[in-house]
Amino acid sequence: MPKKHNFGAGPCILPSSVMEQAAQSVINWGGMGLSILEVSHRSPEFEDVVLKTQLLVRELLSVPDHYSVLFLQGGASTQFAMVPMNFLSAGKKASYLDTGYFAQKAIKEARLFGEVEVVASSKDKNYAYIPDQFNLDKASAYIHYTSNNTIEGTEVFDFSATGVPVICDMSSDIFSRKIDVNDFDLIYAGAQKNMGPAGMTLVIAKNEFLNRAKKEIPSMMDYRIFRDNMSMYNTPPVFSIYVAMLNLLWLKDQGGVSGIEQRNIEKAKLLYAEIDRNPLFYGTADVAHRSRMNVTYLAVNKDVEAGFLKFAADQGIVGIRGYRTVGGFRASLYNALPLSSVEVLVNAMATFEKIYSDKTVLELE
Template identity: 60%
Template sequence: MKHNFGAGPGILPHEVLKQAAAAVVDFNGIGLSLLEISHRSSEFEAVLDEAVKLVKELLEVPEGYSVLFLQGGASTQFAMVPYNLLPSTGKAAYVESGVWANKALKEAKFFGEVDVIASSKESNFTYIPKDYTVPADAAYLHLTSNNTIYGTQLHEFPASPIPVVCDMSSDIFSRKINVADFGIIYAGAQKNMGPAGTTLVIVKDEILGKVDRKIPAMLNYQVQIEGGSMYNTPPVFAIYVSMLTLNWLKAKGGVEAIAKENKAKSKALYEEIDRNPLFKAVCAVEDRSDMNVCFVMENPELEKPFLKLCDEKGIVGIKGHRSVGGFRASIYNALPITSVHVLIDAMQEFQEKNK
């Protein structure tokens, strides 16, 4: 058995994989593969409608918001957000809390002025910036809720006088949020929702249509809303697997229930890291992520032997990003707590061998 701690594409529920595999051969008994039916067919339209319905239900999306399933990953949203929201003579406020936040603000600079109102770059992003002032004259505030590379997470969102845009790629559906506090939420599917290939976007309708530039159709939120996520052929399979995963989450009790599981997983792992003299965490305690637990060896020479032990125990995807080194345990929704305990047992066994 493999214990998949990969950062992304991340682990998916086993029952979802079985359903998806069956649909590739014969979708719902129609004698055709899901991969070869028309996206305009009643069969796929039902899938898309169900996926949108589940998003609204699980996140309690209020009236006045549209739910989209788009292509291009969260990285395309780095440009799509300012394209649609940032006037050419205006400015946008960005909090730089990691590599992806940095990439997002670089893209925004093509469309207008960018005000980096807070950054933790000087500490290699080991904490979430706080105590900053949000400029009331900016078009929007951009945040990144969870930083996969550095293992930090925004546990409280700031009050803002302007629309808040948030990249929630690596912690969407992992905890309760108040969608009404945001202008746009976007998230690549491949952490907690489905496979790579589709991106969830939840957008407040009233903030659109206020920029003075012409926007290409594929990058125009209003065009995508009018087309019901089907302005062009959508990523059929990725949306279907996302729908299955959202149904799985609903059956488990929804976001509130999975949040408790996620807290239990992260708590157990951080307690072992803090207890075990061979390991140490790399980021500020108050900003530790419940999705990506990053830690290193006190003695770097022991990293390879520990990775070898993990491999022997079926623990995969544990090697840290090159920007941080050490280890990264991504404990997304579908990872069972039993896998976390296998990792903890390995850490304790390694301690015994290296006293």
């Protein structure tokens, strides 16, 4: 079968070497004669996997010792509710930055638990930028960011809020660039972008902040319960954690987060340059806030959009159709996507421009 170039927004593309190791482990994990899918999560072998994965997270992101690394279930969507359930107390309010679809979902869930103040929004320009000017109440329980907006194609590069605990949904750009974990009190991220298959949610949280959580919380929604039980209060997402471990080992071999960040910058620059050059396409996000992970762009008309989607599919390019409410195109450039795939997409755009231009000339004649 011809090679496919997978630009899908999620679940993510994974390195082929990781897929091969994971596939073998489904049949016979580590020569045990058992599948990773059926091994006990209480076994020493799997406890070692959890520990190794935690240590890899700490190493790759330079997580300080006074932070906990947790593996939960339910995706970022569960975190939308779990965060305010733990930290939004009566008489307090939480501050949220509204930068798009998933930020709106987080705001909606938080309002079930207390007062929410939207300190800034980019809705006025269809979420094409990241607001960088807003007044923050220093009495807020926390401020919540969505670091990368997968649908709108914007990314936050400056977390300048101070004096208030900072919580961030990093589902779609975690491990894609260097961050200073000390800038955050809690980070959460669904695994299915740059970490591994869906089913696991990473949480990195300052222990001092976790200790401030409300007392009466259901056990399955209490971060402290999972911290105190090595993320295994109940049966964890065994396969997702195992594949995340393999993927983080792969990332370490690529030069870690610093090494992959340079490649991600190169990939994004190449594609944005073609979007800006090619008269058939135009970007949707303000240049200063363009995402490196999810490149969103539109065609000049519906004929071009439909024609290029078909042309791209013929070149083995998949997953570039824009989100259903937006249309156009979205090319996700997650860590495992090679530069060569971006080159195929860029060449396809340039080739289609020539084909479309020649066709237009002939029709005019």
